[in-house]
Amino acid sequence: MLRTIGLALLAVSGSIVAAPVALPAVVVTVAGYAAVAGGVLSAVSQITVDTSTSSVQAQEDNLRNKKDEVKPETDVG
Template sequence: MNVVERAKAPTPKFFRVLRTIGLALLAVSGSIVAAPATLPAVVVTVAGYAAVAGGVLSAVSQVTVDEDVKLEKELVKRLQKENKNLPRDGIK
C-alpha cells in the first residue's frame, strides 16, 4: 500500500481526533509565529516547536489505516461484482 492509498483509506476514530488536535495546534502556533506584535523569543520558539509537533501529529494520524473498515469495503465491492450477473427473483 503506497502513501496515497494510505491517505485515502479510512482512519480510526482515535487518530481522527489526534489529527484534529494536531491541526488546531498547528493553526494556533502558526498565528503566534506570524503575529505582528513583538513577543518574547521563548514564546516564538515554543510556538515553532508546537507547529512542527502539530504537523507531524496530523501527518502520522492521517496515514493510519483502519484495516477492518478497509477489508469490509473490499468484501462488499467483491460481492457486488460477483452478484452482478446473477438472475433476479423479481426483487429489486
C-alpha cells in the same frame, strides 16, 4: 482525534509566529516548537491508520453490488 489536535497546534502556533505585533521571543520560540509537535503528531496519526478493515469492507461491498446487478436475458423469444 490526534490528527485534529495536531492540526489545531499547527494553526495556533502559525498564527502566533506570523502575528503582526511584537511578541516576546519566548512566546515565538514556544510557538515554533508547538508547530513542530503539531506537524509530527498529524503525520504520525496519518501513517498509523489501519486500512485493512476498510479494504475488506470494500471487497464485501463490491461482491454485494455484483450480486445485485440485473443480468439481461439472453433468450428473448
